[in-house]
Amino acid sequence: MKRRFTVWTVVIVICMGGAFLTRCSKSSKSTVNQIRGTVTLEGETDHGGVTVKLFSPPEVQHDLVFIQSSHPGLGVPLNLQMVFDRRLANFIASTQTNGDGLYRFTEIPSGDYIVMADMDGYGYQGQYDISVHSGNEFAVDRIDLLKEAQLAGALENSRVLDADRHYIVSGDVTVPPGMTLTIEPGAHIEFDGYYTLLIEGRLEAIGTEAEIIYFTSHQQMPSKDDWKRIEFSSSSETSQIRWCVVEYSTNGIYGKSTPLLLSHNMIRYNTENGILIFSTFDTSIEIKNHLIMDSKKGLWLEHADNSTIENNILFENQELGIGCQESSPVLENNLLQANKYGLYAVYNSNPQCRNNALMSNEWGLVCGGYSNPLLNLCSFTDHSIGAIYIFQPPRGSQAQPTVHSSNFDEHIGLIRIDGGPQAPNNLTIDATNNYWGDLSTGEIDRLIWDKQDVLPETAPYVAQVDYLPLATTLIDSAGLQ
Secondary structure: OOOOOOOOOOOOOEEOOEEOOOOOOOOEEEEEEEEEEEEEEOOOOOOOOOEEEEEEOOOOOOHHHHHHHHOOOOOOOOOHHHHOOOOOOEEEEEEEOOOOOEEEEEEEEEEEEEEEEEEOOEEEEEEEEEEEOOOOEEEOOOEEEOEOEEEEEEOOOOEEEOOOOEEEEEEEEEEOOOOEEEEOOOOEEEEOOOOEEEEOOEEEEEOOOOOOEEEEEOOOOOOOOOEOEEEEEOOOOOEEEEOEEEEOEOEEEEEEOOOEEEEOOEEEOOOOEEEEEEEEEOOOEEEEOOEEEOOOEEEEEEEEOOEEEEOOEEEOOOOEEEEEEOOOOEEEOOEEEOOOEEEEEEOOOOOEEEOOEEEOOOEEEEEEOOOOOEEEOOEEEOOOOEEEEEOOOHHHOOOOOEEEOOEEEOOOOOEEEOOEOOEOEOOOEEOOOOEOOOOOHHHHHHHEEOHHHOOOOOHHHEOOEEOOOOEOOOOOOOOOO
16 A cells, blocks of 8 residues: 655755754644554565654754745755655654554654654655644554565666665666666665666656655665765666655766756765766756755766756755856756855856856856856845856966846855956956846946956956946846746
């Protein structure tokens, strides 16, 4: 029987290295509530000895909840199943099943709970939408535990990984050319070592909003670098990853010369890159409706031109939200928030950016090295150093971003250009027809560092920023839509 599931919109934030979740209701004391249910073990007649644990959903801040409530099509609709991790959760109580698989919790305070059933050799399963009140007895839907399966080596034929089953990866796994690995909704792929899932054929990992697929660590105390990555290598077949969680690896998803359709995934707690796309050139890449957080680089594109990046949230990545090197993707309606750099474009990268929101990073846009990003109808808000930084290029490789019809709400820095005789950076920057908030032209000049602000002998090597004419009212169609 499938476990009953209710969807809530929630948020993840970083707090002492953990991900936490909240619901609105609070527990109130009561001593007469009960929670009861049944657990079955696959292939067994004796269902006793299963540990059943009770957890409470921890509280969190609400910054991304506000964003998603204002823009419901942005990121991935988060729910309790997607973000809950029993290894990090707030434990309340445990009990065990009898031979018939029955269990009961008594004298439970009123409130909201999560029940998880767990036994060695079986994958854990749970129910996430338990709410008990004074005098209430909550009957949990039957929880069916399936035997764990081992996964390692090269597939000899195309294979299907069953819904809700837990697969323990005990060695590198390879899907050879011409073969397909299909992963059904609710499956858990748990890496018990520093291993790679290598796709040379095709991967179909398509979960649902109610039945998420997990790629995660098998460790009881998970951490980054527990496993290596999901790697797509030089396949002409299109692979899909949808409604999945990818966490605790070095590089979550690595795509090389392979067409990919990625949507509605949460990519978190990966050391280097949440997603790395490399050498795809004209190969089609779609990355839509993701939450990518707490990696060094959220999304890195290198030699990847035919890429569409839409409706994603890049949040609290240590180095950058989205980075482009020799890549010219289409970026539309993405939120790049609380990273070191929001968007980073270098070495012949010309991303076409429309309706993106860059906010609360150190710098919103950083570019150099013959890169000419075009930003139209974007918004820049509350960066701790400034909105746009054009850094001094090596070997005279200049950058020339263009920014039109965008809103700026910045009071520390707007645009900074570095250059000099050995590395000139003197291409005029077109920043016309933007709205600069309540700043006067004098204040705009003060917050722009260009050739007007350097020594006379350096001025020929530093660009001029042209920002007139400027919009006199807020541009309603700019920013997230």
